[in-house]
Amino acid sequence: MxxxxxxxxxxxxxxxxxxxxxxxxxxxxxxxxxxxxxxxxxxxxxxxxxxxxxxxxxxxxxxxxxxxxxxxxxxxxxxxxxxxxxxxxxxxxxxxxxxxxxxVTEYQQRLRSAAALARTAASMASDSSLEEVLGAMAAEIQRSPGVAGTQIITFGMFGDHLQLMGSAGFAEVTPFFDLLMASQDRGADLITHRSMSERRQQVLPGRRIQMLADPAWQPLHEYVSQLDWEDFVSTPLLSRGKALGALNVYVASGYQATPALLGFLGAMVEQAALAVDYATLIGQERVSARREERRRLARDLHDSVVQHVFSIGMQAKALRGIAGRMDGPLAERVETVAGEVTGLVDYVQRDLRGVVLALQPSVPARLGLLPALNALAEGIERRYDVIVELTVDALVAKDVEGADLSEDVYQIISEALHNAVKHAAPTVVRVDARLDERRVLWIDVVDDGRGVPADVTAGSGFGLTSMRDRASRWGGSVTVTTTEEGSGTRVRAKLPLPYGRTTHRQEGTT
Structure with missing residues (x-):
């Protein structure tokens, strides 16, 4: 040398x-x-x-x-x-x-991590929804070298079912859960279940080869083949000792889950957990404010508007009495107008009583869901001269627990029933609530009337918006269609019911 x-x-x-x-x-x-x-x-x-x-x-x-x-x-x-x-x-x-x-690889990764965390913090400080914030986080993680795909999965804000709230790298997102559930039914091992149950990061080298070689994962084979990846990392989102969800990362071929990458993912899930906590707190505050506003509206309607309408009715009856003591064509005209006003007053009073009843908070919490629905059906039959056929699966009455969930189920059915009797002039409205083997609650409200207006069917009605908001809190949906017979309307709500957080039955992860 x-x-x-x-x-x-x-x-x-x-x-x-x-x-x-x-x-x-x-x-x-x-x-x-x-x-x-x-x-x-x-x-x-x-x-x-x-x-x-x-x-x-x-x-x-x-x-x-x-x-x-x-x-x-x-x-x-x-x-x-x-x-x-x-x-x-x-x-x-x-x-x-x-x-x-x-x-300087580790230093560069720290710089990238700091920049990603800063951008993530900025998105959390905005007025964006939780789904938008977690989507932005997934995109930030996707920019890291060696990341082929990213999924952020969390519990619904008001439930215990998991939802895919952020995704990056995948060309398709929508079919993931259905394919995952099909794989789970075939006995596939869900690693996110393990990461959340054990509350620690799971790193699986060669996971892609394992999945493609396992027949249980056959429903997801094509989906996961979208990406060029090899290893899999699942990091739980933790807050106050509870698992709020998980961050799943598909590591690109030729890369490894280095300590620097794992540390970066750990920092990002801390930010994601903060975002979920913050969104949950805001959501609960909004629910509380909405309940208080409903109480106030119910009081105002009852103490002011209902009383004024009642006074109008009394004045109309008095006017009819005066018309009875008059002679000539004017008396007949006055009596006709007074009768029309009396009829209108009766109609408005029925509507107002229904609105006040609907605004009363936590009706099912006081009575129980099934008794509350029975009382709702009887009240509508009495006020609107319509038959309400109520069929509720025994499992529904048993499993719809908690004030938030039972109230949302009750209000969805109540809104659908009131829309039917107000807009469709039916003779019969059938309400069917059933639970399938995957703990998905299906609610059908079907009438034999003339159908609802086109703007309501298209989704512009306030009542339909309210129903959809309630369903979306549980990862569900609401659709409005005409019946198979071509007349009448079907309102269908789908709500995945929560499983206990220890079982994680409805996972959105591999």
């Missing part, structure tokens, strides 16, 4: 002699360690450092001040970020330039 080689070999910083053609001529021991290959294999390999040719010698005459950055790929290992500085041109056996370099 020559004297200059001995000197450079003793340095802790990587040093490489790079020829005018950009190939490595020699590298010291520290440099070989940074480049993750034996020195003899590096000779002749194209260097990652930028060397701009400016003359016949092939070396740049000038160089940017300070360190520059480049990326080095060593075989199947994760790419490494290198910071390098060009030294003086030398002639040591061969002509070239000495380049000193060091590995």
């Amino acid at each position: 020559s004297e200059w080689e001995s000197v450079l070999d003793g340095l802790a910083t990587g040093v490489a002699l790079v020829g005018g053609d950009g190939a490595i001529r020699w590298v010291n021991r520290a440099g070989a360690r940074v480049l993750c290959r034996p020195r003899e294999e590096l000779v002749g390999v194209a260097a990652p450092f930028r060397l701009e040719s400016s003359d016949a010698q092939g070396l740049a005459a000038s160089w940017d001040p300070g360190e520059s950055l480049c990326v080095w790929q060593a075989g199947s290992r994760d790419p490494r970020w290198l910071a390098y500085t060009r030294g003086a041109d030398v002639r040591i056996g061969v002509e070239g330039a000495l380049i000193s370099f060091r590995d």
Whole structure:
């Protein structure tokens, strides 16, 4: 070994002699360690450092001040970020330039993580919905080197079922849950279940090969093949000892779940958990404010509007009495108008009583869901001269627990019933509530009337918006269609009922 080689070999910083053609001529021991290959294999390999040719010698005459950055790929290992500085041109056996370099991969990842966390914090500070915030987080994670796909899955704001709230990297998102449930029914092992139950990060090298080789995962084979990935990481979202969901990352082929990546994911799930906690708190405050507003409206309607309408009715009856003591055509006209006003007053009073009843908070909480629905049906039959056929699965009455869920179910049915009798003039309205094997509650309200207005069917009606808002809190939906007979209307609500948080039955994860 020559004297200059001995000197450079003793340095802790990587040093490489790079020829005018950009190939490595020699590298010291520290440099070989940074480049993750034996020195003899590096000779002749194209260097990652930028060397701009400016003359016949092939070396740049000038160089940017300070360190520059480049990326080095060593075989199947994760790419490494290198910071390098060009030294003086030398002639040591061969002509070239000495380049000193060091590995700054971890530092670069910390910078990227800090930037991602800052952007995430900014999105949390905005007025965006939880789904928009978690979607932005998934996109930030997706920008990290080595991430092929990202999913953020959390519990519904008011329920215990899981929902896919953020996704990046996948061309399709909608079919994921149905395919996942089909795989689970075939006995597939859901890793997110494990990460949430054990409350710790799960790293599975070679997960893609395992899934594609397992017949239980057959429904998801095509879906997960959208991405070029190998390893899988599931990190639970934790808050005050409870699992709020999970962050799933599909690690790209050629990359590994390095400590830096795992630490970054841990920092991101902390932000995601804060976002979920914040959204849940805001949602609960809004529910509380809405309940209080409903109480106030019910009091105002009862104490003011209902009393005024009652007074109008009394005045109309008095007017009819006066008309009875009058003679001539004017008396007949006065009596006719007074009778019409009396009829209108009766109609308005029926409507107002229904509105006041609907505004009363937590009717099912006081009576129980089934008794509350029976009372609702009887009241509508009495006020509107319509038959209400109520069929409620015994499992529904048993499993719809909690004030929030039972009230939403009650209010969805109440709104659908009132819409039917007000807009469709039916003779019969059938209400059917049943629970399927996956604990999905299906509610059908079907009338034999003339159908609801087109704007209501299209979704512009306030009542339909209210029903959809209530269903969406549980990951559900509401649709309005005409019946198979072509007349009448069907309102169908779908609400996935919560499972206990210890079972995680309805998971949205692999």
